[in-house]
Amino acid sequence: KNIYQDIQTAKSNQQKLLAILLDPDKVSVTAIGKLAEKINQSPASHIFVGGSSFEGNHLNELLKVLKSQINLPIVLFPGNPSQISPEAHGILFLQLLSGRNPEYLIEHQVNAVPVLEKTHLEILSTGYILIESGHETAVERVSQTKPINRDQIDYVAQTAKAGEFIGNKLIYLEAGSGAQQAVSLAMIAAVAQRISIPLIVGGGIRSREAINSAFDAGADLVVIGTAFENDPTFFD
Numbered sequence: 192k193n194i195y196q197d198i199q200t201a202k203s204n205q206q207k208l209l210a211i212l213l214d215p216d217k218v219s220v221t222a223i224g225k226l227a228e229k230i231n232q233s234p235a236s237h238i239f240v241g242g243s244s245f246e247g248n249h250l251n252e253l254l255k256v257l258k259s260q261i262n263l264p265i266v267l268f269p270g271n272p273s274q275i276s277p278e279a280h281g282i283l284f285l286q287l288l289s290g291r292n293p294e295y296l297i298e299h300q301v302n303a304v305p306v307l308e309k310t311h312l313e314i315l316s317t318g319y320i321l322i323e324s325g326h327e328t329a330v331e332r333v334s335q336t337k338p339i340n341r342d343q344i345d346y347v348a349q350t351a352k353a354g355e356f357i358g359n360k361l362i363y364l365e366a367g368s369g370a371q372q373a374v375s376l377a378m379i380a381a382v383a384q385r386i387s388i389p390l391i392v393g394g395g396i397r398s399r400e401a402i403n404s405a406f407d408a409g410a411d412l413v414v415i416g417t418a419f420e421n422d423p424t425f426f427d
């Protein structure tokens with residue numbers, strides 16, 4: 192159970208982290224072999240597994256195969272409590288701080304407890320902040336919450352700080368998977384300066400340049416989903 196400690200150590204050493212997000216809806220168990228090879232050759236430090244709509248049928252099997260082929264911490268990034276599996280190493284225990292839907296602020300979390308208590312997953316309390324990105328994303332649709340406007344930089348930084356005060360261990364700035372526009376560099380910078388906990392940024396980041404710019408702006412960990420999904424040679 193040292194995923195969080197390792198993220199903090201990386202942050203204090205100004206070492207940047209990269210997570211590849213695998214959506215179980217889009218990755219079959221049989222396709223893992225080929226992907227695993229690419230992931231092992233990539234600079235990824237973490238694997239995130241999850242999606243907004245996935246119902247969890249082959250999750251255990253998928254995670255077992257991943258663990259056998261990849262030597263990185265595997266962290267669940269669940270859209271709902273059915274996406275919890277004891278086969279991962281940790282879980283982003285998300286609170287949708289940008290929304291005002293009690294289901295995603297506390298109800299799912301309460302319901303997840305009996306399931307989580309039966310696992311050894313490292314629980315990573317994460318303030319999750321959805322930022323408007325040009326079109327309606329799956330998170331917005333599923334959570335029935337409105338993202339925060341791209342221009343409300345100070346309000347987003349304030350929201351992130353509230354998450355830190357509440358006790359979140361991580362803040363995740365999310366534009367949504369496949370977002371047209373990633374979170375702006377100005378917003379990343381403002382949030383990074385305001386909080387002292389590690390900052391995760393994802394959604395719509397599709398190039399090496401965009402990854403590096405997010406790091407330079409202050410992201411500690413960048414999440415890449417769609418770009419790798421569409422092109423497994425992305426990191427070559």
Ligand code: 1GP
Pocket residue numbers: 212365366367368369370392393394395396414415416417418
């Ligand atoms: C989505 O932040 C992640 O939750 C990754 O987004 O699929 O756009 O890379 P992309």
